[in-house]
Amino acid sequence: MRIYYDRGIYVEGRAVRFVVDPAGPIKGPVDFVLITHGHSDHVSLHAYRYPAVATKETFAAMAVRYGRPHPRRIVVSPGDVLELNEVQIAAFDAGHILGSVMYLVEVEGLQVLFTGDFNTSGSILTDGAEPVERPDVLVMEATYGDPAYVFPNRAEIYDRLIEAVEKYASDGGVAISAYPLGKAQEVAKLFGRRVGAHRTVAKYNEALGIQTGKSGEIVIVPNLRAAPSGYHRIEVSGWYVDPRLDAEARTRGVHGLPLSDHSDFPSLIDFVAKTSPRLVYTVYGYSERLAMYLRRKGFKAYTIPGAYGLTRYF
Incomplete structure (x- = not known):
């Protein structure tokens, strides 16, 4: 079996070929x-050409982004197990955003765990990702794969965000910048009907069943x-754990808070230790580090090797 990255994670066995998280054109049939x-x-619009496995929340978000539902949906929830083309696929909570999952696949007797983006601490909207013990291969994200990135306790960040909103709301309106799919729903859940939402955020909130108020004081x-x-x-972003970025934002009148999904x-190191795979492939972010x-x-x-890079067969 061969695993490599080419704007998506490709898995090629003797009798099956599939791709995980294609972010661009899909190379060859899958x-x-x-x-x-x-x-x-x-995920890209190119995924619409093939049968796709995802959660109902992910398909709902895709319909918002691309303006139409995926025509060949295979809906899963955490805890589900299914079989496609003699590949066994199990879905687990990833803790990243609403509907995010990890996949444990078994291909020709080999087990591979794909984390996608994941968060072991979870949030007010998601359960944290739990290690899946002893897969043969772990393919994991490395977005914050550098020792400099250590996040405060999430409850502490929530308290700091609420405190900042209360402070600024007494002196005019407050705009909270959050990625429209993910942290925007987390912030909306935290403040409830007290906050309104920009139309881009509101579309995702509505599709994902997150209620947004009409208030113009906080948006x-x-x-x-x-x-x-x-x-x-x-602005909420995990990158604000870097004090240099935080200081630079303050010069622009922006209050940054290190809320990450x-x-x-x-947590990345602990996840690998508890998963204890035979082989780890890192992808995205600080993958080499x-x-x-x-x-x-x-x-x-x-x-993780590229399409034409060093390849390890199993």
């Missing part, structure tokens, strides 16, 4: 597509450019 969640760097926007004139600006560096650190810890870990 039997099916696995989609871990609805962010645009994990969730998809980016800082969409903040109404004169509003105090708050990814696992931080210690995380793989190097894991090798120092005694794991067989490498950045």
Whole structure:
């Protein structure tokens, strides 16, 4: 079996070929597509050409993004197990955003766990990702795969966000910049009907069953450019754990808070230790740095090979 990355994670066996999270054109025919969640760097319109496995929330988000439902949906929920083309597929909570899942697949006797983006701490909307013990191969994200990225406790960040909103709301309107699919729903859940939403955010909220109020005092926007004139600006992003980025934002009048829907560096390391795979492939973000650190810890870990790079067969 061969596993490689080419704007999607391809798996090629003797009798099956599929792709996980295609973010661009799908190269050559595949039997099916696995989609871990609805962010645009994990799914593209090209996935509409093939049968696709995803959760109902992910399909709902795709319909918002692309303006139509996927015509060949195979809907799963965490805990489900199905079989396609003699490949057994089990879905598990990923804890990243609403509807995000990890997939454990068994192909020709080999078990491979694909995390997609994942968060072991969970949130007010999601259960945290749990390790799946001893797959042969773990293909994992490395967005924050650098020791510098250690996030505060999530409850602490919620408290800091509420405190900042209360402070600024007493002195005019507040715009909270949050990615429209993911943290925007988390923020909307945290504040309930007290907050309104920019139309881009509102479309996802409605599709995912998250209620948004009509208030103009506090509004969730998809980016800082969409903040109404004169509003105090708050932005939530895991990158604000970097004090340099935080300080730079403050010079622009932006209050940054390190709310992330990814696992931080210690959580990534702990997940690998508890999963205990034979081989780790890292992908996205600090993939080489995380793989190097894991090798120092005694794991067989490498950045996932490209289509024409070094290939390991199993």
